[in-house]
Amino acid sequence: MNKLIQLSQNWHYRSSANLYSSFPKLAKNSVVKSKTLKVKKLQLMNILNFWEKKQDLIEGAIISAYYDTVVPKTHRIQQLFRQNTTKHPNNFIVGVRYLGNKDDDLRHVITYHVKIDVLKKTISEIEKTINLMDSSFNNEINNKDLERLENNPTTLFKNKSDAKRFAQTIIDVSYVEKFDVYLEDIDNTEEKIVSLYDLKTNTEDSSYLLDVLRKLGINKTREDILDRNVVLLDRDDLKILKEKGSFLVYAQSKDLFDLKKEFNADVSPKELSELPEPNNEPIVGVIDTTYKELGYFKDWVEYDNDFEDGIDHGNEVTSIIVAGPKFNPGLEDNCGLFRVHHFGITRGGRESSFRIVRRIREIVEAHPEIHVWNLSLGRPFSTNTNRISNEAAVLDKLQAEHPDILFIIAGTNLDNGRSKEEKQFNRIGSPADSVNSLVVNSVDVDGKAASYARKGPVLHYFVKPDVCYYGGDITHPLVTATSLGEKSVMGTSFAAPWIARKASFLMDKMHFSRETTKALIIDSASGWLTEKKDPKYMGYGVVPIDIRDVINCKSDEIRFIIRGISQKRITYSDGIPVPKDSLNKFPFIARATLAYFPTCSPNQGVDYTDTELSLQFGRIEGETSTAIKSIVNDNNVEKEYIPETDLRRWLGKWENVKVKAEKFTSRKKGKGVLGKGYWGLKLVSSERLYGYKHRPFNFAVVVTLKNLKGQNLNEEFKQLCIYNNWRVSDIDIDQMLQANLEGNTEINWTDDIDK
Template sequence: MNSILQLKGQFEHQSGNSGGGKRNIPVGRFVESAHILSLINDLRSLQTYWSEHTLIKGALISVYYTSVVAKSNRIRGLLCRGASDLNDSIRGAKFAGEAPHIQHVFTYYVGLDIITESIIRLVAAKEIVEHDYNGKISHKDIEALNNGHKQYKHSARLAKTNFVNVVVDAFYVQKFSVDFAETDEEKDAIVTLYRTDVKTEDVFRAIGIDYLNAKKIDENTVLLRPDEIACLKENAPYLIAMKVRDLREVPPEESIASDPHIVQIPEPKQEPIIGVIDTPFCEDVYFKDWVSYESMLGDGIELDARDYTHGTEVTSIIVDGPTINPMLDDGCGRFRVKHFGVAKMGRFSSYTILRSIRKAVSQNRDIKVWNLSLGSILPIKPNFISPEAAELDKIQSEFDVVFVIAGTNGNPDQKPIPIGAPADSLNSLVVNSVTLEGNPASYHRVGPVLSFFHKPDVSYYGGDIGQPMHVCTPTGEGFVKGTSFSAPWIARKMAYLICILGFSREIAKALIIDAAAGWNRKDDVSCSIGYGVVPQRIENIVKTADDEIRFVMTGTTDAYETYTYRIPVPIYKDKQPFYARAILCYFPKCMRDQGVDYTSTEMDIHFGRVVETKGKASISPINSNSQGDEGGKHLYEPEARQLYRKWDNVKLISEELKDRAVPRKVYGAGMWGLSIKTKERLKEKNGRGLSFGVVVTLKEMYGENRIDDFIKLCTMRGWVVNRIDVENQIDIYNKAEEEIEF
């Protein structure tokens, strides 16, 4: 088998072109004055509503777009003043409607004077459309205006640019409205308020809720009692952006314990440490010396024997899974664990666990991989991320760690339901369960998250009917099934890749997903297995077949485009006989108050042969992606998301292996290129300096091993090429962890 190669060298950076051309509506479409009138009436109604509701200083207005819109097609001439960036006024985003007619709904926070100004602009635009265009303005008419071939005569109250912006806005906007979140007052809930000019503290004081003693997750997210929710709903229902139940119920894991037996295990040395967030750990098991336990439950909480079961079982797999399950030996060895008990079995408070997780991670910065096998029995919401997942994404962004999360369990006797929190965490590696035959487990649950993002990421063996997972319980050997027991196996592999082999978390996550997907990825519409089932043995992740070349590259996005055109692919008989696949992983900053537009940064991957035309070099991507290219095909937002996973933080592009191999034509010197183009949703440049990892696999069409040729060619072009030799890396790790006595 061939080792993975690590390519180190210089990436180039290039700024993007400012602006995107003059605005227009699609070819063959038009805007009628009657529709503009309906928007005027909407805003006049909102003007009346907000003049009567003065708890906040401005107005929250939900804009219903006609479809899922790109950032460039959001409103620019309405609800704004001058050249101000209206994206700064967005306070939430969701989807409405049913497939295939899904539409974006953005909630903006603006001043009352802005509503008045927008009405004036719409009235002026309506008059122009009626008098100069007979009540209907088309793409052709707007193009003539943009090119200066025609001017409207009716009104000078609206400059040409503003008029075009208002008309284009009217085309993409269906209506303006006020939205009210669905609420009930039966249970404690975590409530998030829209961000306005008035502090949450002042809002609560005005309507009679005690903010001083409230349990706050952040400035706008608070744990409220049923009576407080009722008070908020009565006095300011328009401020409720999101609401989820706080007390979550952990689905019971089926566990059958046998008689205690003694298992021999050596003393721990300097093995890597994995963090575990779970129910308490029993310190009377055979591997107790491998575990450092810390309870975060507080002194006043009473525990019984069953509270220790789940956490102990999960940790037993991380420490000594291959000994307990010889048929699942992954070749990763043993791991030490720092175990944090944060919840009793049964029901737990999301609010309490969120505080505990942040404290555990912030105080243990040396731990890079964390296992979280707790999850909610309730399905996730379609239009916003759970508070638990949002906090995990925030922690991963702040502390350079990665969470491996169980995909949560459902009822085998019922149709699969959506996964539960926190398995909707986008930056985490979410793991579902499969049977030994590779089929979804009987209890599996499904994605996607926010109607778009692939979750779970991957699947692994977690036990099922007739195929139980073996674990250690406080009373002896146990037989279990559940995603709680598939996630620890992947946490072991992530820790091996990061702590022993020295890969970044971006590369480690990419390698896991890439190995699961292979050439026959499984991320279908069912969203049950993820990209595929992760190989059992670690060598099947860190090594590749003799006819494959796999290399990894890391970088940071310091400009719009980060690229290299210097990847030399071997040539044979004047052709390049290779299939190609590449995966990109990054950990973007996420904004929960942006709703379905949760990820703030988009990285778009282009990988393929370098082509020179008319003195300019460009990449011919293996997936025909022309987004952002000069003269590239224009794609509407739904197409870009479906075809190229726009805004997803994991992108896998792959060619299909065919029965009849057709080697590639060599362009120029045979160089291939990699380009990462970065876009931002908000004005803040959250993507600048953001790390990414790329894993590329080249498969020789005739089964030949050309890795030595590739290494020589890379060295000639200035790349530093490291073979990832597993045994050598283990020796380096052990030497680095030795304690030296002076």
């Protein structure tokens, strides 16, 4: 087995030219007629009339732009609704959803909140555009007309800027199918958590939301507010909202966490032997049902219960994190023992989701010393396909704000008591739709999706669950410790804590960053694509049992981590010297896994993540380190237009995890040498929201090279890297564990291991 290698070198950064400074162009072969603009103008006039009558309720107008497909950010509105030269229309987006049920039929609806005078100005600009099209372009315009206008703008305008605004107005209208006011169908049969459009009148205070509700006849207090625009409403409140304000509602969800007893067998009254004294082992945070003190755990668990009693679920989860292999020797992961700080925030059964998510936020913010948090709580209902849940949004925000925490979340279980409609969809429940968290589903002893597993993806395209692990099944249940003795269990609740153990080992014992931790776990599960696995249920695959198989690699493989900070739009490395064979070929297939933690915007709905970081790894083609022939066929992404749906579905666009992997077969041949014979790594970032400058953020990439001839070229690779000015460090697990044992002595690797 070869040790993991850490490579480090100064990254190179490059800002790209402003992609949107060029003169606007229509889609290829498109023609826009002035009558199309006249229809859109009439729609906006009707919307203006609707909102002018409601200015005593809210200021401005809420307008939805309907598209006939999923659109990239470049096809969003650029000129319409622009307040001035600095206020881009993206600043006024308050909701983004999909219409359509199937992936091939999805289409965007983007909702804006603009001032009344801005809407009037937009209508006026469209009117001027129509008049000019009729008088100077024979009632229609195409790209040849725009090209002539670009070359000679002053024939019709004072300057080129005015000509660009005219052209961009036409482009905006050409992509929009219609403008309308979206009316949410409100279900008022039971208490709901309701997200109203975030009108951003006061970015910190909730008083504006309370005032709007009061004007509708709904009286609430700050205690009913979960976030700036999220409120808890009862059935009477919802009835009023349905009658008077459905146009203000973005999303709604049931206020219910329903943690039922998992699939448990009989309790064995077997006497449990006590564990040794703790020796400064890491602390994992567990947020679950109440904890009942066990002598077995004595000094290993500190607990804070909100209630005096509850089901044993919390004890069962915590027992796995502290000493899971003691009960389940077949799952010996060599991670050792862990202390737990257990927070019992529910008794189990039906609970207020509103209260649960508030408590989670309070607990995590009050305990910054804890890096890994296990959440084996979940909702029985399928996640919304158009919006991240309130619970997940809070977790994603916490992870974006705190750069050293990671949530491990159970993928939730199929509930046989649910409705026929729910069983049909069977999507994972909240908070397993958290994008930044590591979500874990269950497999049986044979590595197949468990019978109770629920499926992803999230928001149609985001891969969830991320990975899976052994959560027990009917014939091979897991064993846990409870207040009554050992208990046999199964469920995703008991798969997640095994991954929490691994995450804490990597972050707290090996001192890896959370980006590296997440990338290593996902990369170890993904493998070489030799087995068929359904990503809807299994994510990237099954994580190896032994932690050494997560970190190290086989003797015919080379595995290295490379970390950095995305400082500018393009981040790239110097050439990586991969060994060649006697035929001057690279005898390898490759896999690269990227992980980063972006800020997210719930009001962007299905366009949830703010930052896209693309990954290219492969041979450098030319003289510059940015010309890379990727190991997967995505080179044409930068050279030609590919539909946004395909980019999201096949290349993971806007996802915060990227796995680029070649499939291993016995017929694979070595790769020819290109350019100067080096490999390279390039990352390109994009901010979804205009007006935001590039925001630096951490990333980690795990690369694995598999030798097609079974050779061990690990040492040769390290020597080549040193010769080419890379700093090279072997990650020695035993050395780091010994250092921890001797009092958490910090080991300074050649480049300070990963932190």
